[in-house]
Structures are given as C-alpha cells and as structure tokens.
Amino acid sequence: MIRQLFDDEHEIFRDSVRSFLVNEIKPHSNHWHEQGIVDRNAFRQAGEMGLLLMWADEQYGGAGVSDFRYEQILIEENAKFGDAGFFMTLHNRLVGPYIGELGTEEQKRRWLPKCVSGENILALAITEPGAGSDVAGIRTRAQDKGDHYLLNGSKTYISNGINADLVIVVARTGADGGRGLSLFVVERGMQGFERGRNLKKMGLKRQDTAELFFNNVKLPRENLLGELDRGFYHLMHFLVEERLLGAVGYVATANAAFDLTMDYIQDRKAFGQPLADFQNTRFKMADMRMQIDIAQNFIDHCVLEHNEEKLGAEDAAKAKLFSSELEGRVVDECVQLHGGAGYMDEYPICRMYLNARISRIYAGSSEIMREIIARSIGLDPRKKKLQAANTG
Numbered sequence: 001m002i003r004q005l006f007d008d009e010h011e012i013f014r015d016s017v018r019s020f021l022v023n024e025i026k027p028h029s030n031h032w033h034e035q036g037i038v039d040r041n042a043f044r045q046a047g048e049m050g051l052l053l054m055w056a057d058e059q060y061g062g063a064g065v066s067d068f069r070y071e072q073i074l075i076e077e078n079a080k081f082g083d084a085g086f087f088m089t090l091h092n093r094l095v096g097p098y099i100g101e102l103g104t105e106e107q108k109r110r111w112l113p114k115c116v117s118g119e120n121i122l123a124l125a126i127t128e129p130g131a132g133s134d135v136a137g138i139r140t141r142a143q144d145k146g147d148h149y150l151l152n153g154s155k156t157y158i159s160n161g162i163n164a165d166l167v168i169v170v171a172r173t174g175a176d177g178g179r180g181l182s183l184f185v186v187e188r189g190m191q192g193f194e195r196g197r198n199l200k201k202m203g204l205k206r207q208d209t210a211e212l213f214f215n216n217v218k219l220p221r222e223n224l225l226g227e228l229d230r231g232f233y234h235l236m237h238f239l240v241e242e243r244l245l246g247a248v249g250y251v252a253t254a255n256a257a258f259d260l261t262m263d264y265i266q267d268r269k270a271f272g273q274p275l276a277d278f279q280n281t282r283f284k285m286a287d288m289r290m291q292i293d294i295a296q297n298f299i300d301h302c303v304l305e306h307n308e309e310k311l312g313a314e315d316a317a318k319a320k321l322f323s324s325e326l327e328g329r330v331v332d333e334c335v336q337l338h339g340g341a342g343y344m345d346e347y348p349i350c351r352m353y354l355n356a357r358i359s360r361i362y363a364g365s366s367e368i369m370r371e372i373i374a375r376s377i378g379l380d381p382r383k384k385k386l387q388a389a390n391t392g
C-alpha cells in the first residue's frame with residue numbers, strides 16, 4: 001500500500017533516523033536486555049541527533065517542529081530498526097508536552113533544554129498499587145503547606161522509572177474523585193523521593209519499569225504543573241495523543257513482525273517446499289497484510305487529524321484498541337509460522353510477541369477503550385442514571 005502522508009523531507013528524516021537506530025541503538029539491544037535498562041547515554045545521543053522533543057521552541061533548544069508525522073517516523077523506525085525498550089517517545093511526546101503546554105515560562109526555561117539534550121529523562125507517574133484504570137482512585141496526596149506542598153504516597157509500573165530525572169506525578173490536592181487531582185514535577189535527588197526495584201516483566205525487558213515512593217517530599221510551589229485541582233482534565237487532554245502514539249507503534253510492530261515472517265517463510269522448507277508455498281501460510285499472510293494495511297490507513301488518517309488538532313478521544317480510542325488487538329493477533333500468528341524457532345529468545349519474533357502483550361493493557365486497557373467508544377455512540381449508563389435522578 002502506498003502511503004500518502006509523507007513528503008520528501010519526511011523520507012530524508014526517516015533515512016537519518018534509521019541510520020542512527022541501526023548504528024547507535026540496535027547494537028546495544030542484547031546488553032540492555034541483560035541489564036534490564038537502556039543506558040542513559042542513548043538519550044544523550046538521540047538529543048545530539050535532534051530527535052528529542054522536536055516540537056520544543058528553538059529558545060529551549062528544540063526544532064519547533066510540531067508536525068506529528070516526524071514522531072510517527074521515529075516510532076515506526078524504532079519498531080523496525082531500533083529497540084522496543086528505548087522509550088524515547090514516552091520522553092518526547094507523551095511526557096514532554098505536559099511541560100511544554102502546561103508549564104509557565106519559568107518552568108519551561110528551567111526544564112525543557114535538558115530534556116531536549118537528553119541530560120534529563122522524563123517519566124509520568126499516574127498508576128498506584130490501588131489505582132490503575134480508575135484514575136479517580138489516586139491516593140498519593142500533596143498537602144498545601146503554605147510555601148510548599150508535602151507529597152506522600154507511592155506509584156507503580158512507572159516507565160523510565162529508574163532512569164527518570166523529572167517525574168510528573170499525579171497527586172490529590174482536593175476532594176475525592178477526579179476533581180481534586182493536580183500534577184507536580186518531582187526531581188531526582190529531592191529528599192524523600194525514592195525508587196523501588198526495577199520490576200521484572202514478561203517483555204520489554206530493556207525498559208526500566210519501577211515503583212516510586214514519596215515520603216514527605218517537600219515540593220516548592222513552583223513545581224505545580226498546570227492548574228491546581230485540574231489534573232484529571234489535563235490527563236484526559238494528553239491521553240488522546242498518548243493513545244495515538246501507542247497506535248502508531250502497535251501497527252508498526254505488526255508490520256515489522258509481518259516483514260520478518262515474510263523472510264522466514266521463504267527460507268524455511270518443510271515437506272520439500274518453502275513454508276510460503278503452503279496455502280495456509282499464504283492465506284494467513286494475506287489476511288495479516290489486509291488487516292495491517294486497513295489499520296495503517298485509519299491511523300494515518302488520525303495522524304493528519306491530530307496535526308489539525310481535530311482528533312477526538314473516541315477516534316484515538318478506536319485507533320489504540322484496533323491496533324493493539326491487531327498487533328497481538330499478528331505477533332501470535334507470526335510465532336506460529338516460525339514454528340519452534342518462534343519460541344526461541346534469539347529470534348526477534350519471540351521478543352516481539354512478549355513485548356506486545358502489554359499494548360492491550362497500558363495507556364488505557366482495551367476494556368477502557370471500549371467504554372470510551374460505547375459512550376461516544378450514546379451507550380452511557382451514567383447519563384441514564386443522571387437523567388433518572390433529575391426527572392425522579
């Protein structure tokens with residue numbers, strides 16, 4: 001399928017990203033896999049290449065490029081030639097914009113330049129042991145103490161949790177539920193901020209995922225990000241882009257799995273013929289190609305809508321839901337077509353299969369995506385209850 005959304009400049013950028021990933025990132029993958037974390041230097045190198053926070057204004061060291069297609073290219077190339085554990089996009093577009101859009105001038109000047117250079121690595125801490133999908137259940141609390149806030153609580157499953165220098169933490173500042181949440185920037189080295197172990201995971205072994213603990217962390221008032229008690233609304237705003245970022249990555253992984261399986265089935269022979277010649281293989285590959293192309297088309301459409309600031313939460317949810325489920329089906333089918341080799345760690349498809357399992361859970365699980373879509377088509381029991389209460 002010929003994709004219509006890239007022009008020559010995008011393709012030149014794609015080539016430079018690819019050579020960076022092939023030369024500077026890929027060679028370290030196995031080492032990072034063993035150590036369970038990407039070297040911080042990878043972020044510095046990406047910073048030197050101008051690949052971090054490309055959207056940031058030049059005055060903060062960025063390139064002022066807000067065109068989402070450049071990030072899309074980074075994600076696609078990383079899925080194919082880089083390392084699934086290198087969470088550059090989380091740093092770039094999932095967390096960075098919280099500072100870029102919500103930060104005061106002083107905050108942007110203070111934090112953005114080192115995020116652009118890769119000296120500071122970012123993380124976003126929403127999830128808690130008792131609150132995942134249900135963000136309104138967050139219990140980490142920031143008490144107003146006049147000239148500062150006192151932060152207490154803990155977070156879990158935080159990506160870049162070990163490497164991060166700046167963590168955007170969602171904490172309760174007001175009433176229970178969604179309304180009383182605020183965002184704070186917690187900095188490496190603050191007294192009372194501790195990290196737990198690097199959690200052992202099913203996949204994404206090269207990505208550091210950690211618990212974070214806050215014991216009476218004294219946060220200057222200047223570390224409040226965005227509006228007090230508006231944290232939930234800020235999160236909902238950024239989750240649209242987060243889901244699109246995920247969708248771009250999941251379909252890119254499905255594509256990469258498809259490509260390497262194409263090579264495998266033509267090499268591998270059984271019963272005197274390449275696997276590719278069996279009707280079953282050809283039909284499976286045809287089905288996968290069709291589904292990936294259709295998904296890609298929808299996601300590319302969403303990318304263009306997002307560039308025009310028109311992408312709605314329900315379309316982002318559809319993109320995330322469909323592409324993560326597709327990725328799951330494709331990597332599973334590709335393992336099957338690899339036979340026993342697909343179960344061996346040394347074959348990339350094995351790691352892709354393990355990595356992909358989380359895509360249906362984080363950034364809003366498939367069930368939460370279905371909730372959002374169902375509500376968008378008018379199937380919302382909460383509204384019915386509200387109407388009943390108002391009329392009754």
Ligand SMILES: Cc1cc2nc3c(=O)[nH]c(=O)nc-3n(C[C@H](O)[C@H](O)[C@H](O)COP(=O)(O)OP(=O)(O)OC[C@H]3O[C@@H](n4cnc5c(N)ncnc54)[C@H](O)[C@@H]3O)c2cc1C
Binds near residue numbers: 126133160358
């Ligand atoms: C590798 C990894 C990286 C992560 N990175 C981060 C990070 O950087 N920052 C961060 O804050 N969090 C992160 N998370 C956490 C992730 O976002 C949560 O795991 C996710 O939101 C699900 O929350 P939970 O684990 O508490 O599951 P739960 O919310 O307990 O859900 C359990 C099951 O119940 C279902 N469920 C829940 N509510 C409903 C409902 N209303 N209707 C139907 N079904 C429902 C869910 O879909 C799921 O199947 C990460 C997790 C992992 C595993």
